[in-house]
Amino acid sequence: MEFKRGQIYRFNLEPARGSEQQGVARPCVVLSLTPFNKQFRTVGIVPLSSSAKAYEPVSVDTPSAGDGSVALVYQYRTADKTRAGKYMGELSPTDLARLESALRQYLGL
Numbered sequence: 001m002e003f004k005r006g007q008i009y010r011f012n013l014e015p016a017r018g019s020e021q022q023g024v025a026r027p028c029v030v031l032s033l034t035p036f037n038k039q040f041r042t043v044g045i046v047p048l049s050s051s052a053k054a055y056e057p058v059s060v061d062t063p064s065a066g067d068g069s070v071a072l073v074y075q076y077r078t079a080d081k082t083r084a085g086k087y088m089g090e091l092s093p094t095d096l097a098r099l100e101s102a103l104r105q106y107l108g109l
Contacts, residue, residue: 057105064092
């Protein structure tokens, strides 16, 4: 499976601890750079939610991922590629740019 920045896959985020986002089939956006995704066994992901509210920069509306979809920027993490399941699509360039900007703000970059 080739992981590209901006693609959406279902990821198994279990077992979760404390306040980590959980779910055995949680949709997540791949944010790590495509060349690194080819080299490493992990990818950087941001979980998506359909029940959260958008409060930039910690969470961002991502309509191209589905109606009411919000990227949970504050839950950014790396995940082993074996946790990935079904490919679901990809973010629009506009949504991806907004997500990247929010992550930079959140991380103070």
